Every structure is written in structure tokens, then in C-alpha cells.
Amino acid sequence: MIPSRGSAVARRMVRDRSGVSGFALLALLFLLAFAGPLFTRWSWADTDFTAFRDPPSAAHWLGTTPSGRDVYALTVRGLQKSLLIGLTVATVSTGLAAVVGAFAGYLGGRTDRILMALVDLFLVLPAFLVIAVLSQSARGHGTLLLVVLLAGFLWMVTARVVRGMTRSLRGREYVLAARFMGVSAPRIVFRHLLPNLASLLIIDATLNVSAAIIAESALSYFGFGVQPPDSSLGTVIAAGSGAATTAPWLFVPAASLLVCVVLAVNLAGDGLRDALDAS
Amino acid sequence: MNALEVGDLRVRFGEVPAVRGVGFAVAPGEVLGLVGESGSGKSVTGLAVMGLLPARATVTGSVRLRGAELLGGTDRELSRVRGRDLAMIFQDPQSALTPVHRIGDQIAEAVRAHGGTTRSRAWRRALDLLDLVGVPDAARAARAYPHQFSGGMRQRVMIAMAVAHDPAVIIADEPTTALDVTVQAQVLEVLKTARQATGAAILMITHDLGVVAGLADRVLVMYAGRVVESGTAEEVFYRPRMPYTIGLLAATPLLDGGPPVPIPGGPPPSGALPPGCPFEPRCRYASAPCRTTEPSLTERAACHNPQRPQPRPAEGPGVRRTRSADVILQVTGLRRAYGAVQAVDGVDFEVRAGETLALVGESGCGKTTTLMEILALAAPQAGRIVVLGRDVSALPRQARQELRRDLQIVFQDPAAALDPRMRIADLLAEPLRAHGVAEPEVERRVCELLGLVGLDPDFAGRFPRGLSGGQRQRIGIARALALRPRLIVLDEPVSALDVSVQAGIMDLLATLQLNLGVAYLIVAHDLAVVRHLADRVAVMYLGRIAEIGSVEAVYGTPAHPYTRALLSAIPVPDPRLERGRSRVLLPGDPPGPARAPAGCRFRARCPLHTELGAADRERCAAEEPRLRPAGAGAGADQSVACHYSEGLIR
């Protein structure tokens, strides 16, 4: 039996040490995010009125905040939130970019001009401003709005790249062959064009995971993202960074988790790209 | 002393051997031809001599330039030799020049690489070198960038850089493969001039036996990383011993003589060579020792059972079918412009049921554009395209989709034409599914198609990557047959394939036509191939048809001076013939279609035009010749667009 493409990629992937360690680290982080809350009796919403700004101890593994909340519980909750936001935003924005870019590139003409004008407009609109302003006015609408907003401003550059690559693929003989055989445009886009851009899309999605997590943290850092009392890595870091030198337990765990997540995603993406590229 | 001596050269990429013990010597002024098909290790040998293989390659053996060992030298030592004593000309002039530097600077850089000159003197030397290789208006050309040059001109620039320091050895790796035949003939002349000017030994690496026959003093034939036959040009071409060489010569399509004979199978992948002779699985004369021990190169051939060449089977008595009256495709006055560029400028022809029409011509003549216009099944910019009696310009959407069933295509490069991510079964099923064929029927038809093109049904589960070039092209043909079309359009169907495999595909196409009655419209640049594939041929020049007619007539008594020049430019794998004959050398490049002149568009390069009287010449300049029946014999199927072609037919 001829090995399938998927298993060949998987084999190369396994041989790539940094890629594997990226995936392993990511799995551990997920485990921590979703199983972590089970190991402590403190919930992220609780307040311990006996411990304000305590350093790490047996009762509070990572200490408490000035308002008496358990840093471990808050951080793990933040990790959960950040991971979810990262994954959904990446999926949505990469998917959008792929579809818009591929159709613009393959169909050309008026469709292309309209879609690209849209891309340009989104590029010029200052994302930070829109998100900041909208999230100010929409406090309480939860993370869904945040996901939509973040995804809405991450897809444009990729859409352009996908369009460019589609235009070069459009002249490829296997695409011409399909067209001359009478295969329809959507079918060509989804059966021939996008699968052949898979490596680009995968690497883009992984980059978007980290971009979304960082963007969410940054917004939360300034109070524009996830709203208290809920927490994300960004809010924890923001709350702790002022006292970073005097009470490092408030800042260091969340910051290092954030760095770990982004690093893991990048390593995994890079390994995946190398594995896909070789074929 | 020999200019270059190579001993027991071995190259491995990781665990995969590419060259497995190659040795040869070249004397000053001698031309050694290194012949082989793709994957035979000939180009790797050339790069190994230059020391330019990527770092992951392991090279052992010895490479001596005028007695001095090069192998194992440091980059500093080797760069003192490269370009000064040892120069190389690469295959693809498209990518071999840096796109962002001016031509003159790139040549001057070669001059200055070995020190001792000022910038301005190097520039002047660059101009002299451009003159030497026949680039017109050197002062202006030197200031141009590579993308402003044609392929032929770029290859001249490569030669100019190679001879800048009068090297002892020039390695030419497929120097003319990417070029049109008339340009190839010019570049080969330049190469001969360069050899005379420098007295260099030339190592000529090529797959084209005709090029070697015209140029080489001695020839080495490589197969699977080893030399399998060596000798003087006359020995190798007239008295080959190794069955592979014999097969290769028999598989080469000729302008005259019988049809090419394929070598069965394909070359073994270099990662998995058989234990014995690597050619054994394809060899008709293999015996027991061939399967166990690899023969070593004795005086002439590396073979346990040296053979003598068989005479080529004569052309069949000509089961020339009478032309059907059923017109499948009719093209009238077709024009297509891209901006100011008139790519196709008034083309008429028709294809009838069960016959093959070939459009031939050099790059830029509009032959591929013509194909694409037909395949689009949409209204052309000007002219009419009628497929199966239906004018495509007024076709409703549904009818166009229906018409696609009857019109299918086979592309040049089978690797590019098959989506690498799909299984063979899905590739063959795609046209069926697009036209709503039911799933059980699809499955049945896929098996049937594989059988039709001579492949096992178990190919269905494989991916294109795992197939050889010939097998992939068979899949491409099977896919085109899936909907039982009446006309298949083939864009250079065999030019991406090795010679030994080409003939098999040509056989297959002929058999299919005979059994299925399908008509072919072929685009090709190789006139020798076309002669064996087509019933009729149309020679295109600058967007128009210069001559059209039956293969017998056009090849037998070419009426247009361009047709004659094309035919004469094709190198023949016969050293005596090749060296003895005088070529009609066309000056200049085929001009871009943007500058089509008034009157006859060929006259600037026309050898006949120069012999005409002043009054006659004026007619060429003023009046564009139309296609008219050629003079040879009433009722012959041949038309020509030339005012004075009678002067040629004697």
C-alpha cells in the first residue's frame, strides 16, 4: 500500500524535534487550563478575606492579589480564556482569508476588485481603535464579540497572500485541466486551490493563534478586552505588572504562561510547515 | 597533458547514489559529449567537477585540471580556478542570470573576479565579449537587464562570461535545451566560435543525440549514474554495443526513416537500483549474469552481451486513411491580442474526424494561444470557432458544458497537469463527476480507462508522485478519454518526456486514434516528433500560418522558406550527415509578436528575400502573402503563404 500524504507528513513531523515539543507543550497547557482548576479549592471568582497580597504559600500556591483573589485560580482561568480565544479567532480569520483570497484570485475581474477594496479598507481602518471603541461600548457582551472583532482584523494580509498564490496557481496546468473539463469554480477553489495552499494556511492559522492571544492580552492589559471580574492572561499581567518588582508572583506566572503558549504554537506551526514543505 | 581528467567520481546525496564511478579525460580543444536521460547523473557529474554541488552531497574520486587535483579544495582555492581555468554554461538562461544586475555588470564581474583590471577596462572587455558571441549593439545591450533579453541572447551572455578568461575547460550543461531550434543552431555556432577563440576543451552535457552528433569528438553514454558506453562519435553512433545506446538511437524520432521504437519501462529510481545491471529490467538481451552482477566498463561498453544495432523498421506501406468529410473543428480568421501584442493574427484551419493536425512553430508564434482560445469555448476577439457544427460564440451555458465532453486536453508536463494531492482514481473520476456520471459507472470507467492506456487497475489507489513521467502522461491521456470526446487537444504531449519513453506514448496515441476514432489537435515544437504523430501539419510564424498541408507534402517538399529553415535546423543523430550538411541559418531571434512588420512578417529573417531583385522585394514589404495552393502537383494537400515559394521547389 502506498502511504498516504497525511501519514508521510505525520512521520516527518515526528522526526522534527522542535515541532513535536511544540505540540507536547501545547497539550500540557491545555491540560493545565482545563484540569488545573480541579486541584485547588479556590475558584477564580472567590475572594479570601484573610489573605491580601500574600506571597505563595500552601494555601495559595501562587499567592493572592491585593483584593484577596487566588492567583493560581485566576491564572488558570485566564489561560483557559486565552486558549479558547486564540483557537477560535485563528480558525475564523484563516478561514475567511482563505475563502476571500482564493475567490478573488481565481475569479479575477470585478469580484477581485471588490474583494480587494474591502481588504484595503480593513487594512486602513485602525484595528486597535475599532476594537477598543467597540468593546468600550459593548461591555458585558462577553467574549464572543471580542472573538469576532479580533478575527475581523486578522485576515486581510493573509487574504492578499492567498490571492497572490491563487493567481499563480490559476495558470497551473492541473487547474486549467479541471476548468477545461467543465469543473465548476467553487469546486475548483475547494478541491484544487485551497488544498494546495494547505501549508500556507496551516502556518497562518498557527501564527494567528498567537497573534490573537497576544492581541487579546494587550487589549485586556489596557482594559479593553476581557472585563473583570472574569480574567484572561492579559488582565492578570496588567494587574500585576505595576508591582512586578515588589510582588513578582502577581506578574511572573501569567507572563510566563503567555510566553509558553505563544512559543508552543509557533514551534508547532514551524514543525508542521517544514513537514508539509518537504512533500 | 589532458585538460581535464576525472577518475572514479562518485557522488551521493545522503544514502542515494547519483554518480557511481565515472572516469574520463578530455584533451585540449576536444569536445566530449556526455549523453544521458534525466536522472542518469550527467549534470551532477558536471557540477561535481566544478565543485558546485550543495553541501549535503558527498563526492569522492579525483578531478584533475591540467594535472592539479581540484576535489577537496577549499572555497578560496576553487574560486581561483572557477571562471579562469574552468568555466561552466548552465542550462536555463531564464534563471541563470541575476535578475537585478545589468548584463554588462554581470560580465564585467566575471572579468574582474580574477583581479587585475579597473572597472572601466572590465566594462570595455565585457563589450568585446558581447561582440564575440554575436550580441548586436553591444554597448546598448550591456546596459539592459536579463529580463529584457530573449533566451538565445541570454545564453550568448552565459557563453561570453564563460570565455572571459580563455578557460582550459568549458562545461556546457544542456546549453541549448531551453531554446528554439533556429536559435539552438545559432548558439551552437557561437559555441564553436568560442572553442576556436579559446582552444578550450568542452564537456558537452546533453540528452540530445543530434547536438552531440554535430559537435562531439568522443561520446560517453550514462545510465543510472555510470558510463555504459564510450567511444568516438562515429563508433557510438554507427557501431553502438550497449543495448541501451542501441535502444536510445532507435527511439529517437527522425525526420526521415521509420518510426521510433520505444524502450520498455523506465529508468530505475536511483534510490533502489537492481542488484545486477541497472538496464537489465528493460533489456531485450538480458541473460542470467545480468541479473546478479553489474558489468564494468570494458573498452567500449559496460555490458555482458554486447550487441549490434538492428536496422530501423521501415515506414509502413502507408495505411493512409482517406480523409473523413466530417469536420470536427473549424477555425476561421481567429485573432487574439493581449494589449498591443497580436498573439494570433488571422488563423484558419480545420480538423476532421479521426485525423491529427499539428500546429508547429517556435515560442511566441501563437500556437498555444490558438489552443487556449479554442478550449475557452467562448467568443473569440475576432474570427469564428465552430466545434461539431456549433459556433461557440453564441453558446448558452448549458450547451457549453455539454460541448466540453467532446473536447478534452492533454498537457505538456504530466507532473504539473495532475493535482499532486489527488489519487489516480479521483483524477480520472473528476471529469466524469463534473458531468454528473453516476458513481458505480464512474468506478467501472476508471478501471476501463487504466486498461485503455496500458496500466494496471491497482494504479487507481496511487498518487501521481509515485509514478514515472511516462506513466503520468498515460494518466493524463486516460483522463482526457474519460468522457469519450471527439477531439483531444494535446499541448506538447511528449516534449517533457525522456526519449526512451517518448516513443511509447506516441505509439499509444496512434493506437487509441485507430481504435476510438478520436481526432487530435497537437501543438509541438519538435518537427521530428510531429512527423510521426500527425497526418497534417500547420507551420506557424508570428501569429499566422506560413504553410499547411499533409505531412508527406510539407516534409517532402517544403514550400515556405521558414519551413525549410526549421527542418534544416533540427540536429540529426548522425555525425557524418550532421557535419557534412550546410544549414540554412536564420539570423536573429523570432521577433516578438508586438513588432509584426507590414507585408510579409518573415522577410527580415528570410534567406530567400535576400536573393530577390529589388522589385520583388518591394512586394514582400508591401503585400502580406495569403495562403495559396503550393505549386507541387495539382490536388496535393499543401498551401503556402509566400509570394515566391516556387523559387524554392525544385
Place this chain on the structure above:
Amino acid sequence: MARFVLRRAVGSVVLVVVAVSLAYLLAATALHPRANFEGRSPRPPERVIDARLTELNLNDRTPLPDRYAVWVTGLLRGDLGRDFDGDPVAGELGRRIWVSLRLLLIGTVLGGVLGVALGACSAVRQYRLSDRLITLASFVVLAVPVFVLAVLLQMGAQKVNDATGTRIFQWAGQDGLSHLVLPTVTIVLAQVAVYSRYQRSMMLDVLSADFVRTARAKGLRRGTALRRHALRTAVIPMTTYFAYNLGLLLLGAVFIEKIFGWHGMGEWLIDSIGRGDVNAVAAFDLFAAGLVLVAGLLADLAQAALDPRVRVSR
């Protein structure tokens, strides 16, 4: 060429107009300048608030189209409106642009040059120790969000200050070279990490190109061939990344300025959003959109200057 630049410029202006209008409308709908008065004690009478807001064209009781019309008319006269304190926005914008650009330009140029150099080095030494170290370092820097990087640098600088008993590094107060060091280092680090990754992959693509082989066949040493032929060709696509990145950088600068107390555009934006200062927010957007488009135009021109193929085909 001139026609091409003109067409680009016209298209860009249209885009800026649409984008800035959208930003204004969005800000005017979503922000609540009135809220500023609610916290004041004694709370001024409603009538006074309305009058003050109307005077600043910030009154949410005036219909949005009217406010937009006033703003556009002002804009056409070159008047960007007034901020919440009644000062002209244009003046504040003009002052802050230079404060920000000082930071951004140094950071971008240094970051770009160092990034390209490191990326090229990394590609040439692919899979060797130096490549792996550069790759690892850039990964780590990329994984650290700017605001964390900034805080970390601050912590480090505090240590240095404490240890030496000096004030080599400062992050409060205005101007001064010592104040410029930390934010610039933050920007440069982040830029180097990004550019070196791009340049590495661009360079890998041309490393085994035929024309590099030709250059070596002429007798050029490997290093010379790579510098003159491979690197020269591989920097061309960087111009595009450069353009996209400048827009992102402005965003990054928002955080850096806020953290290091650098009184530039970024700090202004965040404060303005907080105060519901619609005119200032719109002015910032005008600047940001303009910067992105100018960067795009510059990138195209740079590409044409570097690549003769582009020059002719247009």
C-alpha cells in the same frame, strides 16, 4: 511610472477618506464624552454641559449627520476640531507626531537593518549552531508580547540602576537620551525578531538559485556571491513586509509609549478613548491611515528602485 504613482495616490486618498469617516462615525456613536461630567462634583447643570459639548461638537444630542458635517467642514479647512479641554487637536497632534516619530524611526531603521543582517546570516548558516541560536532567540522574543517585554526590560533596568546607584535608565519624565533608550530597545528587539524570520526564509529561497551558482562559477567566493547576488535579490520582497509592519508598529508603539510614559500619539489615543475625545480619536486615525498608505507607496517605490523587472512592467 508617474501615472502609476498618481493612480495609486488617488486611490489612497479615497481609502483614507472612507476609513477616517468610518472611524469618526464609530467613535462618535460609541464614545460618551458626556460621562466625563457625571463624575464631577458639583455636577454642572445640564444646560451648561450641553452648551459646552455643543461648542466642542461632541454633543450626543445633536444628530450624528450634523456632527459629522461640522467635523468634515472643519477638516476641509484644515481644522481637526478641539479636544475635551478646548485646545485645538491639530496643535496637540503636531506636537505628538514628532515625539512618536523620534521613537518609531530610530526603532524601525535599526530594527530593519539588524533584522535583515541577522536573517541573512541565519539562512547562510542554515541548521548550524548560529542559525539555531538566532532562530531560538527570535522565537522567544516573538513569543513575548511587547507589554511584557517592556515590563521585563524595566525590571532589568531597575536592577542595573540599583546596582550601580545611578539613573542610567529612566522611564518617567520627558525627552532626554536616557529616556529614549528603553523604549527604543523594546521596539528594536521586536522588529529584529520579525524581520530576521522573514529575511531568513526569503534568503533560503534564493540560496540555491541558479544565478548564485552562475556567480560562483565565475569565480566569486561563496560569501561574495551570496552578498552581491542572493542578498541583493532577497531584500526585494522585504519592502512589502516593511510597509505592512509600519502600520502594526504604530500599534505596538501605543503600548510602549503608555508603559514608558512617552508622551506620544499612542498615549494620547488611549487617554482620548478613555475621555471620549472623539475629535482626537479621529485625528489619530487620520494620521494612522495616512502613515499606512504612505508606507505602502514608499514600499512600492522602493521595490521599483530595487527591482528592474517591476520598473519596466509598469
